[in-house]
Amino acid sequence: MNPLRDPQDRRLPRIPEPCALVIFGVTGDLARKKLLPGIYDLANRGLLPPGFVVVGFARRDWDDAVFEQLAREAAQQHARTPWREEVWARLGGSMRFVGGSFDDDAAFDNLADTLDGLRDSHGINGNAAFYLSIPPPAFPAVLKQLARTGMADNHRAGGWRRVVVEKPFGHDLGSAAELNSLVDEVFGAADVFRIDHYLGKETVQNILALRFSNTLFDPVWNNRYVDSVQLTMAEDVGISTRAGFYDAAGAARDVLQNHLLQLLALVAMEEPTSFDAEEIRTEKLKVLRAAALPDDIATGTVRGQYQQGWVYGQRVPGYLDEPGVPADSTTETYVAVRLGIQNRRWAGVPFYVRTGKRMPRRVTELAVLFKQAPHLPFQPADVRMLGHNQLVIRVQPEEGVALKFGSKVPGTAMEVRDIAMDFQYGEAFTESSPEAYERLVLDVLIGDSTLFPHADEVEQSWRVIDPLEDAWEGTKPEPYRAGEWGPRGADELLAREGRSWRRA
Ligand SMILES: NC(=O)C1=CN([C@@H]2O[C@H](COP(=O)(O)OP(=O)(O)OC[C@H]3O[C@@H](n4cnc5c(N)ncnc54)[C@H](OP(=O)(O)O)[C@@H]3O)[C@@H](O)[C@H]2O)C=CC1
Ligand SMILES: O=C1O[C@H](COP(=O)(O)O)[C@@H](O)[C@H](O)[C@H]1O
Numbered sequence: 001m002n003p004l005r006d007p008q009d010r011r012l013p014r015i016p017e018p019c020a021l022v023i024f025g026v027t028g029d030l031a032r033k034k035l036l037p038g039i040y041d042l043a044n045r046g047l048l049p050p051g052f053v054v055v056g057f058a059r060r061d062w063d064d065a066v067f068e069q070l071a072r073e074a075a076q077q078h079a080r081t082p083w084r085e086e087v088w089a090r091l092g093g094s095m096r097f098v099g100g101s102f103d104d105d106a107a108f109d110n111l112a113d114t115l116d117g118l119r120d121s122h123g124i125n126g127n128a129a130f131y132l133s134i135p136p137p138a139f140p141a142v143l144k145q146l147a148r149t150g151m152a153d154n155h156r157a158g159g160w161r162r163v164v165v166e167k168p169f170g171h172d173l174g175s176a177a178e179l180n181s182l183v184d185e186v187f188g189a190a191d192v193f194r195i196d197h198y199l200g201k202e203t204v205q206n207i208l209a210l211r212f213s214n215t216l217f218d219p220v221w222n223n224r225y226v227d228s229v230q231l232t233m234a235e236d237v238g239i240s241t242r243a244g245f246y247d248a249a250g251a252a253r254d255v256l257q258n259h260l261l262q263l264l265a266l267v268a269m270e271e272p273t274s275f276d277a278e279e280i281r282t283e284k285l286k287v288l289r290a291a292a293l294p295d296d297i298a299t300g301t302v303r304g305q306y307q308q309g310w311v312y313g314q315r316v317p318g319y320l321d322e323p324g325v326p327a328d329s330t331t332e333t334y335v336a337v338r339l340g341i342q343n344r345r346w347a348g349v350p351f352y353v354r355t356g357k358r359m360p361r362r363v364t365e366l367a368v369l370f371k372q373a374p375h376l377p378f379q380p381a382d383v384r385m386l387g388h389n390q391l392v393i394r395v396q397p398e399e400g401v402a403l404k405f406g407s408k409v410p411g412t413a414m415e416v417r418d419i420a421m422d423f424q425y426g427e428a429f430t431e432s433s434p435e436a437y438e439r440l441v442l443d444v445l446i447g448d449s450t451l452f453p454h455a456d457e458v459e460q461s462w463r464v465i466d467p468l469e470d471a472w473e474g475t476k477p478e479p480y481r482a483g484e485w486g487p488r489g490a491d492e493l494l495a496r497e498g499r500s501w502r503r504a
Contacts, residue, residue: 016445018051019127019159020118022111024102024142025134026056026067029241030166032074034197035133038438040075043091044084047442051122053094055114059101067097080435094122102134102141105148112149115157126159129193129444132166135245139165140182147186154188162191164444167258168249169194172469173462180455193444194458198259199451200436200443202425203395207266207366208280210393210401217391218271220370222345227371227388229351231263232504234359234485236311239333243324250331251303255355257465261288262453263395264351267366268341277450281457288460290342291351297471299496302478302489304334306358309482316358316482332477333357336490337468338497350497354490358482363504364395378414385417390502399433400424 021039023031042048056067072092076083096114100107118124130146132139146152146163154161165183170176183192198204211217220226233255239246246254265284272279294300307318319325319333334356341351370389383406390404402422409415425433443451453461478487485501494500 013045013047014442014446014448015047016049016052016442017127017159018049018122018124019129019445020053020055020115020122020124021129021131021441021445022055022057022115023131023133024057024138025132026097027058027060027070028133030133031056032070033078034435034437035131035441036071036074037078037080038435038441040071040079040088040091041081041435041438042442044079044081044087048091048445050090051124052091053096053118053122053124054091055096055098055111055118057098057100057107057111060097060099062097062099064095064097068092068095071095080432080438102138102145105145108145108149108151112151115151119158124159126154126157126161128157128159129162129164131164131441131444134166136166136168136171139179143182143186152186154191160191160447161187162193162444162447163187164193164195166195168253169258169458170462171249171253172466173459176459176462180459184455189455190447190449192455193440193449193452194455195440196258196262196453197436197440198262198395199453200434200438200440201395202433203393203399204263204266205451206401207263207393208275212271221368223347223349225370226346226349227369228349228499229264229267230367230369230502231260231267231351231353232366232501233260233355233364234362234504235355235357236359236362238306238316238319238358238482239322239325241323243322247325247329247331251333251335251355251357252465252468256335256337256353257461258453258458260353260355261291261461261464262457263366264291264339264353265457267368268346268351270345275450277448277452280450281454285454285457285460286343287341288457288464290346291464292340292342293464293467294338294340297468300338300493301468301471302334302336302487302493303332303472303475304356304480304487304490305329305331305477306333306356306482307479309358309484311358311360311483318482319357330476332472334477334480334486334490336486336493338493339464350499352494352499352501354486354501356480356486359485360483362397365392365504366395367392367502369502378416382413382415385415387418392502398424399426 098111150156265287268287269283272283305319336354339351368391386406392402402420404420406416407419478489480487
């Protein structure tokens with residue numbers, strides 16, 4: 001080894017050992033749009049080892065060649081990096097397919113034999129990761145099959161065995177705790193990767209870089225200077241073909257419990273002693289423990305459901321007219337909530353969090369709004385256009401950071417107006433950001449769990465969400481028109497406290 005090369009240096013390409021990635025649910029939406037294209041992107045960047053194999057599993061009577069064709073089409077359609085036939089020639093030649101249902105013992109025995117065979121044919125040395133890209137109710141069945149066949153057993157395999165569990169991890173605290181126990185019975189704690197793809201986004205990781213690598217922000221990152229924080233995850237899309245899942249979940253369980261509470265934890269956490277997985281989790285967990293719903297959940301939260309309307313000039317159906325949604329569904333497609341964080345740094349600072357489907361456009365951002373200057377030695381008319389100083393981290397789609405502050409308008413008057421200093425990833429860096437799944441799949445294969453929430457974080461997040469769901473039981477969501485920024489109640493929520501949503 002080159003003594004000048006630090007093996008911990010993350011700028012050096014990290015390449016996994018030869019291994020197999022088994023994808024349960026390989027014919028599904030996630031595998032087709034994100035996982036298979038992400039794997040191609042990793043291969044294209046030279047980050048996969050020579051002995052890498054993808055094994056697909058689903059209820060199809062396919063052979064390896066049919067699967068390879070599906071994977072090729074998925075990669076050609078959705079990959080981030082350019083198509084290179086020579087890259088595919090290597091990757092596509094290492095695709096295996098095992099057909100069967102989750103209750104089919106013979107199919108899992110067949111999968112175990114396939115993995116054993118790859119030991120010699122591809123030199124994977126028993127290393128395999130199992131990705132559960134399947135409907136959440138099927139997680140236990142697959143975990144039990146992996147236990148029954150011994151496929152989850154590192155010692156028996158003679159290499160590492162890991163499992164990736166998709167979200168949502170449980171439906172409430174009780175079911176999440178049950179699932180955690182089952183996962184822990186089958187795999188060792190270090191081998192479990194609970195995925196939250198928001199943590200794989202570059203801009204989300206940049207929250208920590210921004211906060212902890214600069215001196216500029218930390219002194220004002222507290223209730224002395226911060227007026228409020230707004231987190232927005234707006235989606236222009238509806239529920240597509242996912243009615244079965246979505247109608248039983250709703251916006252709070254689908255994204256507030258995971259993506260948005262994780263973002264909140266990153267914004268509010270204390271500095272970790274290092275960027276070690278355990279240190280970061282410890283700090284995030286403290287925030288989640290301190291996160292509190294408003295005393296009166298009914299007035300401090302808003303839930304909405306979209307009605308037919310127009311998005312980007314296209315007429316779109318209402319939620320109740322989406323295929324597979326019951327005509328009397330009261331599931332929310334929008335939620336806004338005012339959270340508090342009960343600790344010294346954040347006491348009294350509201351964290352307004354909102355998410356919705358069929359909004360006017362797709363945008364995820366977090367904005368820290370600072371208090372206004374205690375005294376303004378200007379004519380009131382000259383500061384009419386001066387708002388709160390704001391730091392806005394745009395997670396997507398135009399990734400970047402904007403700092404908004406007052407500046408003098410050129411001229412003889414002392415007029416002060418808000419202006420924005422804007423950093424855009426696309427302009428500042430030549431490399432384009434890896435897709436979240438691309439990054440996270442690589443981390444699983446390397447065995448780096450830094451960006452994966454721990455069991456305690458998942459359970460603690462449900463402790464925040466469960467009372468919300470209980471309070472909403474039997475209530476009807478407030479309608480909003482598709483293409484609008486949610487129901488009126490969301491504006492009223494902030495207006496009652498003398499605030500308004502930023503224009504995202
Ligand atoms: N799609 C997305 O954008 C996102 C999805 N997720 C999560 O990812 C997971 C997968 O989602 P998604 O891809 O949308 O789901 P889909 O419904 O599109 O796909 C489900 C997959 O599971 C397979 N499957 C279902 N039941 C069985 C069974 N009894 N035996 C064998 N295979 C079965 C299906 O295979 P077949 O029917 O061909 O046998 C299919 O490949 C879920 O946990 C979801 O919550 C998370 C974030 C975003
Ligand atoms: O986890 C989920 O995320 C997607 C949004 O992901 P993004 O990376 O496109 O922002 C959301 O549409 C889906 O409902 C949810 O399950």
